[in-house]
Amino acid sequence: EIIVPQGAVLVYYVTLIRGEDVQFYDYTDWFDIDPLTGRIEWDTAQAEPGNYSIPIQAIDKFNQSDLKILEVVVI
Secondary structure: OOEEEOOEEEEEEEEOOOOOOOOOEEEEOOOOOOOOOOEEEEEEEHHEEEEEEEEEEEOOOOOOOOEEEEEEEOO
């Protein structure tokens, strides 16, 4: 869980335990994830305070994938 004040810019890097030539995907309109680095930058100025559960997917060159939920709390 990541806690961020409303109006702050959240910068976060999705980390991996293993994988080769991984591409990252987000399933939200709030921000875009860099598909190669996993870097997220979200300006929360327009976000309402509350809990956000954001699916993030990583797919490697062997087409193996993992989907996790990034939990963000805007206060």
